[in-house]
Amino acid sequence: MATDTTQRGARPAGTLTAWQGMARQYDYWLTVYKRTWRGGVISSFLTPLFYVVAMGVLLGGFIDGDPARLEGATSYLAFIVPGLVAAHAMQIAVSESTYPVMGAIKWHKTFFAQLATPLAVRDLVNAFVAFVVFRIASACAVFMLVLAPFGVFESWWGPFLAWVAQVLVGTAFALLTFGYSARLKSEEGFGVLFRLGVLPLTLFSGAFFPVANLGPVLEWVARLTPLWHGVSLSRMFCLDTVDWPVAAVNVVVLVALCVLGWFWSVRGLDKRLEV
Amino acid sequence: MISARGLRKSFGDFEAVKGIDVEVRKGEAFGFLGPNGAGKSSTMRMIASVSPVSGGELRILGMDPATDGPAIRGRLGVCPQEDTLDNELNVFDNLYIYGRYFGIDRATCRERARELLEFAQITEKAKAKVEDLSGGMKRRLTIARSLINNPDVLLLDEPTTGLDPQARHVLWDQLFRLKQAGVTLVITTHYMDEAEQLCDRLVVMDKGLIAAEGSPRELIDAHSTREVAELRFGVGEHEGLAEKVADLGERVEVLPDRLLVYSDHGEEVLTAVLDRGLSPIATLVRRSTLEDVFLRLTGRSLAD
Numbered sequence: 001m002a003t004d005t006t007q008r009g010a011r012p013a014g015t016l017t018a019w020q021g022m023a024r025q026y027d028y029w030l031t032v033y034k035r036t037w038r039g040g041v042i043s044s045f046l047t048p049l050f051y052v053v054a055m056g057v058l059l060g061g062f063i064d065g066d067p068a069r070l071e072g073a074t075s076y077l078a079f080i081v082p083g084l085v086a087a088h089a090m091q092i093a094v095s096e097s098t099y100p101v102m103g104a105i106k107w108h109k110t111f112f113a114q115l116a117t118p119l120a121v122r123d124l125v126n127a128f129v130a131f132v133v134f135r136i137a138s139a140c141a142v143f144m145l146v147l148a149p150f151g152v153f154e155s156w157w158g159p160f161l162a163w164v165a166q167v168l169v170g171t172a173f174a175l176l177t178f179g180y181s182a183r184l185k186s187e188e189g190f191g192v193l194f195r196l197g198v199l200p201l202t203l204f205s206g207a208f209f210p211v212a213n214l215g216p217v218l219e220w221v222a223r224l225t226p227l228w229h230g231v232s233l234s235r236m237f238c239l240d241t242v243d244w245p246v247a248a249v250n251v252v253v254l255v256a257l258c259v260l261g262w263f264w265s266v267r268g269l270d271k272r273l274e275v
Numbered sequence: 276m277i278s279a280r281g282l283r284k285s286f287g288d289f290e291a292v293k294g295i296d297v298e299v300r301k302g303e304a305f306g307f308l309g310p311n312g313a314g315k316s317s318t319m320r321m322i323a324s325v326s327p328v329s330g331g332e333l334r335i336l337g338m339d340p341a342t343d344g345p346a347i348r349g350r351l352g353v354c355p356q357e358d359t360l361d362n363e364l365n366v367f368d369n370l371y372i373y374g375r376y377f378g379i380d381r382a383t384c385r386e387r388a389r390e391l392l393e394f395a396q397i398t399e400k401a402k403a404k405v406e407d408l409s410g411g412m413k414r415r416l417t418i419a420r421s422l423i424n425n426p427d428v429l430l431l432d433e434p435t436t437g438l439d440p441q442a443r444h445v446l447w448d449q450l451f452r453l454k455q456a457g458v459t460l461v462i463t464t465h466y467m468d469e470a471e472q473l474c475d476r477l478v479v480m481d482k483g484l485i486a487a488e489g490s491p492r493e494l495i496d497a498h499s500t501r502e503v504a505e506l507r508f509g510v511g512e513h514e515g516l517a518e519k520v521a522d523l524g525e526r527v528e529v530l531p532d533r534l535l536v537y538s539d540h541g542e543e544v545l546t547a548v549l550d551r552g553l554s555p556i557a558t559l560v561r562r563s564t565l566e567d568v569f570l571r572l573t574g575r576s577l578a579d
Contacts, residue, residue: 014343014344014345014346014347014348014349015345015346016345016378020378024375024376024377024378025375025376026375027371027372027375027381028372028375028376031364031368031372032363035363108359108361108362108363109357109359110359110361112325112355112359113355113359113360113361113373114376115325116323116325116348116351116353116355116359116421117348117349117373117376117377117424118345118346118348118349118376118377118378119345119376120344120345273325274325274326274327
């Protein structure tokens with residue numbers, strides 16, 4: 001493309017801009033999406049809905065809607081929804097960045113084929129994660145839309161920012177998981193990640209109950225987990241209980257994790273594909 | 276097109292390529308011949324600008340892969356040893372999507388993909404899944420894919436390994452046509468017949484070093500006799516019988532299953548062997564091949 005050479009500047013010959021690198025993979029990911037979106041509908045939209053009905057409505061019916069004990073929520077459903085969506089974002093991020101990454105390295109060797117072209121390792125990471133972020137964003141958006149009629153949102157603008165927070169926490173997890181998967185030699189490591197990572201985080205990062213219930217020490221442990229920052233943001237925006245200094249810390253932590261995760265992923269994949 | 280000086284590649288303590296000099300000229304078919312583990316694939320990956328050079332100098336199309344990797348890769352076609360086709364895409368999409376990685380616009384990509392399907396003789400399989408193709412078709416698709424960007428240099432790593440003889444000949448025919456169209460070919464192979472058929476010039480690699488360089492004919496003339504008489508005796512007899520025929524040729528090689536007597540006149544060797552009262556189970560007189568060159572240079576056969 002003519003633009004490749006005119007935009008070269010100080011960069012080595014032929015190096016693509018981040019945008020070009022991703023744009024060139026658009027058709028690939030579009031084809032992947034066309035093939036897989038149906039399966040995604042079940043796991044992205046139906047599963048969380050089951051959770052909301054079972055935990056939020058049916059189980060939540062036994063729980064008093066005391067705002068003082070539910071971080072400002074007037075019902076358990078309103079309390080659990082923002083946390084569930086954030087946890088759901090994490091789950092999509094992790095599942096889309098585990099086996100598919102290993103497959104592209106070990107089984108299908110997609111990354112090797114792509115690297116024989118002008119694309120570089122960072123372009124592969126960018127496009128892959130962009131696709132995962134798209135999946136997270138669309139799944140969370142539909143989830144939030146479905147929940148709107150349940151009267152769980154306290155303002156009209158809050159859910160939009162909550163959605164951004166959910167996408168942000170998902171992105172952080174996608175990048176962290178990508179880096180882990182790129183280094184993993186065998187898929188057994190994923191079992192460890194799901195059992196000792198995803199499951200405890202889902203259960204204990206404040207999605208299902210206020211972290212204050214954990215006691216002073218464990219509460220702080222929970223507040224250090226990446227998911228808690230996402231749950232905290234998502235809930236504050238949904239319930240219109242935003243504590244701006246806390247929100248700022250949440251955002252800074254998640255953005256920092258994204259940056260770290262990106263470098264960790266690019267380095268890991270670069271080393272892995274160097275043979 | 277490609278020039279290497281003292282090129283090295285090491286993985287930790289292991290040195291796969293131990294300093295080689297190579298010069299590939301425009302329009303020629305250049306081969307790396309050697310057994311598995313000779314360092315051919317490591318060399319190819321460095322040329323493909325995906326594997327960093329550990330030492331020495333490498334220039335591809337006048338550029339340095341360390342800094343100009345994307346620009347170099349944009350002008351290369353790579354047909355890797357293992358198929359890296361996307362099994363989840365159909366045949367046409369494998370070509371189309373690959374073309375997009377090079378920044379080729381969509382309409383041109385479609386047109387190129389159709390032309391290449393024609394070239395690879397798999398047009399009727401355009402909508403088929405990759406996994407439904409035969410081994411030969413997959414290889415042809417891989418080669419077609421590597422041509423999507425009209426490369427200046429086509430790198431082929433063991434292009435016919437694992438194919439049946441008929442599929443190999445179809446593939447060779449296609450590589451011939453590319454060569455005639457002016458594409459520079461760089462081929463690694465451990466098949467001597469492939470090297471003889473396809474390569475204008477080649478280097479024989481062994482243990483990370485270049486053992487000899489030249490055209491197939493030059494190499495055979497320089498390192499072997501015109502003909503070879505192959506004598507097969509009973510199991511375990513070859514070692515003992517070698518000295519009885521040693522004076523009949525310029526050189527005798529003892530293989531586990533036969534003796535090779537190198538001479539410009541193979542039939543005369545056979546007559547002399549029978550005159551001496553020796554009775555081989557089977558005999559064959561043939562022209563020298565690159566296999567003989569390799570045996571001479573390394574003391575081992577290519578299959579080792």
